[in-house]
Amino acid sequence: MPVAVFFGCAFIAFGPALALFVFTIAREPLRVIILIAGAFFWLLSLLLSSLVWFIAVKASNPENVSLQKGLLIFGAVFSVVLQEVFRFAYYRLLRKANEGLAAISEENLSPISVQQMAYVAGLGFGIMSGAFSMINILSDSLGPGTVGIYGDSQYYFITSAFMTMAMTLLHTFWGVVFFDGCEKRRWWVIAAVAALHLLVSGLSFLNPSYEGSLPPAYVIMVLMAAWAFFSSGGSLQTLTQVWMCKKNGVDSS
C-alpha cells in the first residue's frame, strides 16, 4: 500500500476543497478566519455528539455487537442533527458579526456578503468533516498492510476518498442553501437540508455495499450544486454569459 495510494486518495478527497481554498479564500484574511471558525463549530458539534455516544456506550453492554452498532447509528444520526444545529448557530453568529462589520465600515457596507460567508462557512464545515473522516485512513495507507485481507472490501481507501470528497462539497452546498433559507426565512429549506444530510449519512450505513451509498451521494451532490447555484443568484443567463465571455476572450485574443 505505497505512496501512490496515499497521494491518490489524498488528492481525490481533498483536491476540490484545496482548490477552492487556494483560489477563493486564501487571499482574504477575513474569509480564512470565517473558515477556521466554521471548522471550529463543526468540531464542537462533533465533540458534543461523541460525548453523548460515549456515555451511551459506557452505559451499555459492550459484548452485544448489534446493540453497539445500533448505538453507533444513533450516535451518527444525533451527530448529523447537531451539525445542523451548529450550522444554524454559526449563521446567527455570522449575522451579528456582519452587522458589526457593516456598522464600523466607511460606507456602512460590510466587507463580506452573507452569500460569501455562507460559502466559506460551508467549506469550513466540509473541510473539517472530510479531514476528520479521512486523515487517519490516509496515514494508515502509508503503512504496510493488505486491504480487505479478512474478507472486507478491497476498495476501502478509494471509496473513502470519493465519499469524503462528496461530503466536503455537499457541506459547502448545504452551507450556501442553508444560509439562504435562513436569510429568506424559508424554514422548509432548512428542514430539507437537514433531511438530505440525514439521507446521505444514512446511505453510508449501507457500506460496504458501495452501490447503495456512493452513486446516490453523488447524485444528491449534483442536485445540491444546482440548488446552491440557483439560490445564490445564478441563472442560466449567467452561465451562458460565462461561456460567451470565454468565447469572446478567445476570439479577441
Added chain:
Amino acid sequence: MDFMEIHQNNVSSEGAEPRRRTSESGERGRGETELNGQPPSARPIPATVTEDDEDEELTLKYGAKHVIMLFVPVTLCMVVVVATIKSVSFYTQNDGQQLIYTPFREDTETVGQRALNSILNAAIMISVIVVMTLVLVLLYKYRCYKVIHGWLFISSLLLLFFFSFIYLGGVLTCMSVTCGSGDSGITDSTSVGTHALSRVLLYCTREVFKTYNVAMDYFTLAVIIWNFGVVGMICIHWKGPLRLQQAYLIMISALMALVFIKYLPEWTSWLILAVISVYDLLAVLCPKGPLRILVETAQERNEPIFPALIYSSTMVWLVGMADNVETRKNNTSSSSEPENPASPGQQSEDDGGFTSAWVGQQQQQLGNLQSTEESRREVQQMPSARPPADPADDEEMGKASATASGDWNTTLACFVAILIGLCLTLLLLAIFKKALPALPISITFGLVFYFATDNLVRPFMDQLALHQFYI
C-alpha cells in the same frame, strides 16, 4: 506570560488605508524591505485621529490581516514539529533524562505519587518564573536599565549555552546508549560559545541522518552547520532579510518545542501549562500583578516598554511583555547551573515524551525568546499591535504531543482550537484596547480540545471509520 497591546496612536498611515483587497502579507504594504531591528524609515504617525469609527475600522481592518499573520507562523511551526516527530523517533523516546527544573520523576508506582511529583515539579517551575518576573519588574521600576541590558545579553548567551548543552548531552547520551556503552555522561560543552545554534542543528541533523541512513562526513556537516549557525545568529540578533529571520525563528521555535517534548514528563507539563495560563491571567490583569505594573510604569514614563530590551535583542522596535517574559526566562536559565542530571537512560516509557503540554513555561524558560521574536516579526509588519508570543510555542508543543500520540484527529483538533483561541484573544484585544494576557484562552481551548478529542472523539471516529459510516 505575555500580553498584547494595541497602540492606537501608532497606527501607520499605510495600515490605515482601507483595503478591500488585502494583500497577502503585511510587508507588501511597505515600499521598502524591512530589516529586523530597524523601523522602516518613513512611517508617519497620523497627527490627528479623527473619529472613533475610523479608529475602530482601522483596528478591525488590520485586525483580520494581523490574525492571519499570526496563523501562518503558528501553522508553519506546527508543520515542522509534527513532521519531525513523525519522522525522527528520538524525540518520542524517553531516555529518562529530565530538566533540572523538574527533578521529580514521574515513573512511580502509584498514581498518587506521580500526581504529587508532577505538582511539585510544576510548583518549582512556577515559583522560579514568578521570582524572575518580580526581579525584572523591580529592576525596570528602579531604572536599572544597564543591569537589564547586561542580564539579557548574558542570559541569552548562557541560554544558548544551556540549550546546546542539553542537546549535546542528549545526543551523546542517545548515541552512547545506542552504541551499547553504559556511559551516559555528558562530555564537555566548553566549546559552545556563541554557536549554540549550530549545535542545535548538529544535534537535529544527526538524528535526521540516523533516521534516514544518510552518509555524511563531519567536515561537510561542520561547514554546513557553521554557516547555518552564523547566519542565524546574525539574522536574529542583528540585521537580515525578514523572511530569513522568520524562517530561523520558526526553526528555533520548533526545535525548542521538540526539546520540551522530550524532556518534560507528561503530567508535569500539563500542570505547568494550566498554571502558567492562570498566572499569566493574574499577572497581567490584577492591579498588583507584576506585568501590569511593568506596563503601567512604561506608560507613565511615556516610553515604549523596555526599549533597552528591544534594541538589545534587536528584534522589534515595538515593545512587548514578551521581551520581559523572555528575559525572565533567560535569567532563570542562566542563574541555575546548567547541569544535566546524568541519569542512565534506561527508561523505556513510551509515553514519556508525549505530553501535549508544551507548556508555555518551558517556552518561557527557554523558548520565549523565539516565540517572541516570531511574533515580533509580525509586529514589525503591523506596528500597532503586539501579537502573543507564547501561544505559538505552547500550541506547537500541544500539537506535537498530540501527533506523537498517534492520532491525527487530535492534532487537527488542537490546531483549530488554538487558532480560534488566538482569534478570540486578538478580538478581545481589539475590543478592550489594553494589555491582555495572551495565553489563557488559547491554552484552555487547546487543553480542552486535546483531552476531549483524545478520549471522546477518537473512539467515536474510529468506530465510524471501521464501519465506513459518514456523518
